[in-house]
Amino acid sequence: MNLKELSRHLNLSQTTVSRALNGYPEVSEATRKRVQEAAHALNYRPNARAKGLATGRAHAIGHVIPVSNQHEMVNPVFGDFIAGAGSTYAQRGYEIVISLVDDSQEEEAYRNLRTRGSVDGIIMHGPRMDDPRIPLLTELGLPFVVHGRASDINMPYSWLDMNNARAIRRATDFLLDLNHRRIALINGLEHMDFAHRRREGYLAALTDRGVTPDPELMRGEEMTEIYGYRSARDMLATDDPPTAFVVSSMMTAIGVRRAIHEIGRVMGRDVSVITHDDDLSYLKNGENIPIFTATRSSVRQAGVLAAEMLLRLIDDPGQEPQHRLLEAELIIGTSTGPAPTR
C-alpha cells in the first residue's frame, strides 16, 4: 500500500493525502480524519526512503563506535548509553544507525554517513585527547554531539560529559580523609580523554595533600575484569603495597576485589576500593547497601540527554554548540574504611 494507491482509494490527490497525514492546514478536518482512518485501516506507512529522498532528512541518527581491532572490544557502557538514547529517539520517530568502525578507517566512515545521507546527525563516542574526528565532523557540517570531550581541542562543538576530574578527585579525597596515603589508580586507557581527566583529578587530590604520586601505583588499560585483577595482584605483592585503590569501572573493581580476596585480605578493612560506577543495568552496585563505595553517574541517563541535545541541534541548526556537564554522586559502600595502622 503506497500513497498513490491510498489516494486513489480515497478519490483524492496524493498531495491532499500527504498533507492530511502530515498535519498541514490546507486540508479540512473532515477529509483529514477520513484519510487518517483509511490509512490506519489499510495499514499504510510511508516509505522511509522515498520520504527521505523528498525531504532530504533521513530521520535517523548515526552512532559510530570505534572498534579497535587490537582489543576486539566493544565498550560495555555502550549498551546502556544506546538504550537511553534510543528511548529519546523512539519518541521522536528517529532510527538508530550503528557503524562499527575500525580505528583506522573512522574518517571514511563519517564521510560516508554524511555523503550517503543516511543520517541527520551523529553521536560520537570515545573521544581521545586530540581527536581528529571533531574537526572532521565540524567540516562535514553534520550536527553532532560528543559523548565526552577532547581536552586538546579548542574549537567549539557540542558535548555532554561527566565531570571525570571532579569525580575522581572526590574519590581520592575520600580515601585521603580516611588516612590512606598509598593510593593506587587503576585507570582506563589514558589516551582516552575521560581517563586522562580522571588521572588529573587523582593527581590533583594527592599533590594538594602533599602526597607524591608513585608511578608504580598508576595504570591505564582497557577496563576489563582481568586487568583489575592483575594490577591489584601485582601491586599488592610489592614491598610497599597500596592500602587503597581508585578504580575506573565496576568491572575492573570486581577484578581488584578478586585479587584482594585471593590473598586473604578483606575489602573495606585491609584494603579499600573506590570505583566509578556507570550504573549499568546488569551490573548494579548492590541494592540498599552498595557493594563498592563509588562515584556514580548513569550512562543511560547520559544517553537520554545526549540524544535530546542532538535532536535540538537538528531541529534548528543555527544554534550555538551546547554543553552539559554531569556531576557524579558519591555513594558510600562497604568497600572503604580507614587506612590500617601498621
Next chain:
Amino acid sequence: MNLKELSRHLNLSQTTVSRALNGYPEVSEATRKRVQEAAHALNYRPNARAKGLATGRAHAIGHVIPVSNQHEMVNPVFGDFIAGAGSTYAQRGYEIVISLVDDSQEEEAYRNLRTRGSVDGIIMHGPRMDDPRIPLLTELGLPFVVHGRASDINMPYSWLDMNNARAIRRATDFLLDLNHRRIALINGLEHMDFAHRRREGYLAALTDRGVTPDPELMRGEEMTEIYGYRSARDMLATDDPPTAFVVSSMMTAIGVRRAIHEIGRVMGRDVSVITHDDDLSYLKNGENIPIFTATRSSVRQAGVLAAEMLLRLIDDPGQEPQHRLLEAELIIGTSTGPAPTR
C-alpha cells in the same frame, strides 16, 4: 556531488556513469576506469536513499532488541553479538539499524521496519518459548534469522542457536561426577527459550542419576550480579545448602562468588560453581587459568555467523530456512572441586 554533476563533468550520461560504477559490462574498461577515477577524485558517493528507492534494497539490517521497561535492561550480550555481526555487515556494505522496542509494541516495530522499507532483513533477539514474532515475521515475508530458537513454534524458520540443553547438561554432569548432589541452578528468566532449555538440560542430568530436583534450588531471573549474589546467599543460608551452583552467566556467577566469599567459604573447595560463559570481550574468564569452570560459547562468533546466514538468505530468497547449532566448549577452571564430605 551527485550523479548528475559527475556525469556532466565527465561528458557522459548518468546511465553510463552508474553502470561503470556498479560494474555492469555494457561499458568499456577505459571509460570505467575514467569514471572510477573521477568519482574518487571528486569524492562522489551515491546517495543511499535514492539508491534504495531505485533498487528497492535498503542495504541495511534491522536488529530489534526488546527492552522490557520493567527491567530497564539491555542485555550485556548484545554488544558483543552486534560487534560480531557488524564485522560481517561492514565487509558487505550493510548498515545496522537498531530498534529498541518496548515489549508491548514489538509487533508494530517489525511491521514498521517492513513497510517503511528501512531494512532488507532482520535479526531477532531473545526469542521466548512461544514467540509470536516468528509467525509475524514469516507473514511479513522479510528475511530473518533468530538468534536462539522458540521451542513451541514448529513452523520452519532460520535460526542460529547454542546448544543450551547440552551445555548445561554437561555442566551438571560434571558436578555430579564430582559427587555433588545438592546442585543449584541459577538460571535466566525461564520464559526465555534459552533458559528453558538450560533448565531441561539440568533436570535431565539430575534425573538420569536419580537425583530428585529440588525446587528450592532453582531460580530464574534477569541475569544480574545482584541476582546471583542474593540467590546464593539465601540458598547457602538454609539448613540443607547446595554444594554446587550451575549458573547461567558470568555476571551472575560473580555474584554467586561474592556470596560464597562473604560467608568465608572458598569457591572450588567448599562450594563449586560452574557457569555459562558468553566469552564477552570485557569479561574474559581469566587468562591462562580460567577463573570459573564454564561452558563457553562466543556470542561474538554467533553474531558473525548469524549475519552471514541472513545475508545468504537475502541474496537468494528462494532458499530453505537455515539452521546452525553451536556447541559450547567445557572449560575447566578453579571454581569446581569434589563435593565436600560431611
Next chain:
DNA sequence: ACCGCCACCCAAAGCGCTTTGGGAGAGTTT
C-alpha cells in the same frame, strides 16, 4: 554493397514521497 551483430553509449521512465504553484468554488466586501 548490404545485412547483422557487437560494443558502447544515451534519453527517459520510474521508485514513492513532498512541495510548488495554481484553481475552483463558496462566502464576504464594496
Next chain:
DNA sequence: AAACTCTCCCAAAGCGCTTTGGGTGGCGGT
C-alpha cells in the same frame, strides 16, 4: 454584481538514483 478572500483541493515537478528500451557506429560475413 463585481472584486476579493478564504478554504480545499489538485497536477506536476523534483529528490538522486537504476534500468528499460533503444540508438549509433564499426566490423565481419556474404
